[in-house]
Amino acid sequence: MEFNELEKVKESTLFGQVSALGHEQVVFCHDQATGLKAIIGIHNTVLGPALGGTRMWNYATENEALTDVLRLSRGMTYKAAITGLNIGGGKAVIIGDASTMKTEAFLRRFGKFIDSLGGKYWTAEDVNMKTRDMEFIGMETRYVTGLPQTMGGGGDPSPVTAYGTYLGMKATAKKVYGNDGLEGKKIGVQGVGQVGMYLVDHLTKEGAKVFITDISEEKLSAVAGETGAKVVGMEDIYDLDMDIYAPCALGATLNDDTISRLKCQIVAGAANNQLADEQKHGYMLMDKSITYAPDFLINAGGLINVYEEYLGDYSEKRTYTMAENIYSTCLEILNTAENDKTSSQEAAIKLAEKRIDDIGRLKLSR
Numbered sequence: 001m002e003f004n005e006l007e008k009v010k011e012s013t014l015f016g017q018v019s020a021l022g023h024e025q026v027v028f029c030h031d032q033a034t035g036l037k038a039i040i041g042i043h044n045t046v047l048g049p050a051l052g053g054t055r056m057w058n059y060a061t062e063n064e065a066l067t068d069v070l071r072l073s074r075g076m077t078y079k080a081a082i083t084g085l086n087i088g089g090g091k092a093v094i095i096g097d098a099s100t101m102k103t104e105a106f107l108r109r110f111g112k113f114i115d116s117l118g119g120k121y122w123t124a125e126d127v128n129m130k131t132r133d134m135e136f137i138g139m140e141t142r143y144v145t146g147l148p149q150t151m152g153g154g155g156d157p158s159p160v161t162a163y164g165t166y167l168g169m170k171a172t173a174k175k176v177y178g179n180d181g182l183e184g185k186k187i188g189v190q191g192v193g194q195v196g197m198y199l200v201d202h203l204t205k206e207g208a209k210v211f212i213t214d215i216s217e218e219k220l221s222a223v224a225g226e227t228g229a230k231v232v233g234m235e236d237i238y239d240l241d242m243d244i245y246a247p248c249a250l251g252a253t254l255n256d257d258t259i260s261r262l263k264c265q266i267v268a269g270a271a272n273n274q275l276a277d278e279q280k281h282g283y284m285l286m287d288k289s290i291t292y293a294p295d296f297l298i299n300a301g302g303l304i305n306v307y308e309e310y311l312g313d314y315s316e317k318r319t320y321t322m323a324e325n326i327y328s329t330c331l332e333i334l335n336t337a338e339n340d341k342t343s344s345q346e347a348a349i350k351l352a353e354k355r356i357d358d359i360g361r362l363k364l365s366r
């Protein structure tokens, strides 16, 4: 069953939802004492243990949290596969308010749940989870990455994610404009959090005209002050006269409404699951002659960073060298999509699935 069909089975049985995207295992974690409610989604472990961050979010409903973890963990499978990493796809979500609930006991209890999976799932940071939180989780399990560099970890993966996204954007510019220079290009960045702020830094340093938006006035004024980027309203970003739109907040911002408003030639950003409906909106962008850099491909820098840590003996230099491959893979995908007359998202998924199938078969043979 395809990703976009997940919406249709939301109302169906629990196993209906879990099987919709082909998940191996979904674990519900609950602790009365700390109020912990978390879901760990293990999508595919053909290439190796499932590795993916934990997101903490005040979901309106439990079903929303389940949908999110299912979509995100599937994305991790494809991200690892297309990046050439020997790990599978997983993700965890914690339901609740990150500003009030994240006590030491809460995080360590979550760490114990991860430990109980015996290494089938490894965690890292995602939205609302910081390096310090990984330290607490790491007190209860060794299946954790994203630890500070002082503890032998790779630290915050966001700068590497931003670097990979920047390279993916440049590769897409090369495909669309014939050269990858971003100087003078008008670029709208939605979300100047951990990744967005580093991305804006790369872009302004290259001489791009950057427009930023965020819920947080504080982050906006800090980033605008440091980089000279111009602040625009949260809704105005979609109507902006821009060359490139870079979604770096939450997912599903490419939908019927927003795509019809976009006037750019390129969409290239770090947010996961940017296409509200992978099939429909991938083709809708294509019909509007907007070239889309598949999110799970160009935002893989953070995963590369935690993968390096997972392998042991973390090296920043090796991490950045590996992240540089994003440029050539992105160009390859855009060329394949053009030749096959498919959406870039579909071309990227096909390549990822091929690697999983090929390596899966290899593992079966003796």
Ligand code: NAD
Pocket: 126, 127, 128, 157, 158, 159, 161, 190, 191, 192, 193, 194, 195, 196, 213, 214, 215, 216, 219, 234, 248, 249, 250, 251, 270, 271, 272, 299, 300, 302, 303
């Ligand atoms: P973050 O929470 O630090 O930043 C997200 C920012 O988006 C925040 O500043 C938030 O206020 C803002 N935001 C939320 N909703 C918004 C809206 N409607 N309009 C404008 N701004 C809005 O998270 P992050 O780590 O920077 O991650 C950003 C995205 O990139 C997420 O989708 C995440 O899953 C994805 N991603 C992050 C990494 C990483 O290394 N951190 C790796 C891969 C993918």
